[in-house]
Amino acid sequence: MTMGTVYALLGAALAVILSGMGSAYGVGIAGQAASGVVSEDPSKFAKVLIMQLLPGTQGIYGLLVGFIALSKIGVLNGEPAQLSTSTGLLFLAACLPIAIVGLVSGRNQGKTSVSAIGIVAKKPDQFGKAMLFPAMVETYAILALLVSILAVQGVPV
Amino acid sequence: MADNYIYAVARIRSLEMSLFSKSTIEQLLSEKTYEDCLRFLKDHGWGNSDNDSEDASYMLLAENKKTWDTIKEMTSDMEPFRVLTIPDEYHNLKAAIKTAVKGEIEAAIFFEGTVISGEKMVDIVRRNAYEELPESMRECAKEAYEGFVHTGDGQLCDIVIDKAALEAILDAGEKAEEELIKDYAKTYVDVANIRTTVRCAKTGKSADFMRRALVAGATFEVEKLVSAALAGVEDVIRYLSESGYTDAAESLKKSSSAFECWCDNMIIETIKPQKYNSFTIGALIAYILARLNEIKTVRIVLSGRQNGLEEAAIRERVREMYV
Numbered sequence: 373m374t375m376g377t378v379y380a381l382l383g384a385a386l387a388v389i390l391s392g393m394g395s396a397y398g399v400g401i402a403g404q405a406a407s408g409v410v411s412e413d414p415s416k417f418a419k420v421l422i423m424q425l426l427p428g429t430q431g432i433y434g435l436l437v438g439f440i441a442l443s444k445i446g447v448l449n450g451e452p453a454q455l456s457t458s459t460g461l462l463f464l465a466a467c468l469p470i471a472i473v474g475l476v477s478g479r480n481q482g483k484t485s486v487s488a489i490g491i492v493a494k495k496p497d498q499f500g501k502a503m504l505f506p507a508m509v510e511t512y513a514i515l516a517l518l519v520s521i522l523a524v525q526g527v528p529v
Numbered sequence: 530m531a532d533n534y535i536y537a538v539a540r541i542r543s544l545e546m547s548l549f550s551k552s553t554i555e556q557l558l559s560e561k562t563y564e565d566c567l568r569f570l571k572d573h574g575w576g577n578s579d580n581d582s583e584d585a586s587y588m589l590l591a592e593n594k595k596t597w598d599t600i601k602e603m604t605s606d607m608e609p610f611r612v613l614t615i616p617d618e619y620h621n622l623k624a625a626i627k628t629a630v631k632g633e634i635e636a637a638i639f640f641e642g643t644v645i646s647g648e649k650m651v652d653i654v655r656r657n658a659y660e661e662l663p664e665s666m667r668e669c670a671k672e673a674y675e676g677f678v679h680t681g682d683g684q685l686c687d688i689v690i691d692k693a694a695l696e697a698i699l700d701a702g703e704k705a706e707e708e709l710i711k712d713y714a715k716t717y718v719d720v721a722n723i724r725t726t727v728r729c730a731k732t733g734k735s736a737d738f739m740r741r742a743l744v745a746g747a748t749f750e751v752e753k754l755v756s757a758a759l760a761g762v763e764d765v766i767r768y769l770s771e772s773g774y775t776d777a778a779e780s781l782k783k784s785s786s787a788f789e790c791w792c793d794n795m796i797i798e799t800i801k802p803q804k805y806n807s808f809t810i811g812a813l814i815a816y817i818l819a820r821l822n823e824i825k826t827v828r829i830v831l832s833g834r835q836n837g838l839e840e841a842a843i844r845e846r847v848r849e850m851y852v
Contacts, residue, residue, distance in 0.1 A: 401535050405807070408539030486535055487807040493542035 376460030377445065377452050383460075383467030384441040387520065390471040391434025391513075394478020398427025402485035409493045416492060419499050423489050426506045427481040430474035433517040437470045441524050453529050466523030473516035481509040537603035538812040544599065545804070545816065547574070548852045549823050557827070558844060563834040570827065585831045589824050596820040597642060600813060609810055611644075612701040612710055613817055618643045619694035622666060625650035626674050626686055665700065669693030688742040695721050695744040709803060709811035713818070716799045718747040720792045722754060723769065723777055727788065730758040730765050748772070786846050794849040797822055801851065819851030826850070 406420035439448075441463055446453045455463070484506040491502035549557075553573075560566045567585060570576065576588035600610065617640035624638045628651050639647025645662065653659070654674055659667040669689050677686040695718050702714020722743050729739045736755050743751045749772070757768040762781070769778040780791035796818060803815035826848045833843035 404535040405539035408536040408541075409543050412540055412543035483808075486539070489539055490542045490807045493539060494546060 374454050376455030376457045379460030380445050380463035383464035384438040386471040387434045387467040388438040391474025392431040394475035395428050395431030398478040398482025401482045405486040405489040419492050420489050423485045427478050430478040430513050434474045437520045462527045469516040470520040477513040481506050534810050541812050541816045550852050551850050592824050615697050619690050621647045623690045625654050629654040665697045699746050712799050715747050720795050722749050726754045726758045730762045797849045
């Protein structure tokens, strides 16, 4: 296996690990807040569950980019391509947007979800508006996802 | 550290829904008799369901206990909340010294829920074992006890311990990481200093007495407060206006009860920004203070009804609500 292949695998791994870490933190703190609300008012379970799930998407985006990268490298069919160092670094660079933005946006979306859960706790009828605040953070994760997918797809193997 | 309170703050957000708002207090005020007020409170879940006593003091005690029990369910570390119980602890010390000197134990005069119980404090004072008290209490306990034994002056004992309590609050505020605890401590001491100055001005106390009662380190300079108080209430009002405490000056011009109301409202104003805090212990402290303020307001309304006060007189004493 060449160093290029190692770099490409590192990129795929970072996309999954960092965005997964962001989502795990975000879903974790939103879950704590959701538990606090449900312990006092179980009728709000469905609404706060949706709020908790919002920061979970970054992990899925990271998985998607990682999957595409692995597929292009040929790891999934058991025949990894012998990539040059420069091609491997191109894969690594292509995976970085979703890896880094996934980590940061996952954490911040979690914090925004916690605040939005506070709105749902006091004014459940404002659920739609409350959901928009964490959803705004999602925009930047989607932008990073798009760039990572286009870049990974565009790397010549 | 901030993340430690996410669950608790979210739970508090739900509990804030059951706090009395201004309109709920208006509904309580519209109840014509003491019994109607009690019924209104029971309908809102106040008191214990297993205790149908018509005595409001049990109901208010039960509400106080419920508040602290809720907080204890949410966090195991009660140390950051100690700033709120310092006045109770020092009150117990005052009561313990007077009880120890008079030679009788009146259990009902002690606050519960303090680190050292009132009875234990009486025992410590009787044995002069001040080293068993928290460090911040030792010196003032000794000074207050000896002063009370030699002069029999209860007021002297009170000002020594009250000043030590305020200094302990200020110290707790300075050591705290949470911004709200710092703000609360400073506001509490400022309000206490203003209250003491006004009372001293009205009763014509000496400069020496005021220097022993007032606390330095918050907003006001002790000497300026003393000078204003020696010149009279009008000068205190002028000094407060010049120091940015216009509302305090205005309330003093109105009446004593309006001024007392302002003192409590200042604390509520300090904690109000916590309604938008989703992460830190500040929201929990604000909830406790809001509950204590709510219980105090209900007590004012109930005692007003019990003593046949006019609605306008009760309304003047009603505190601002947190929600």
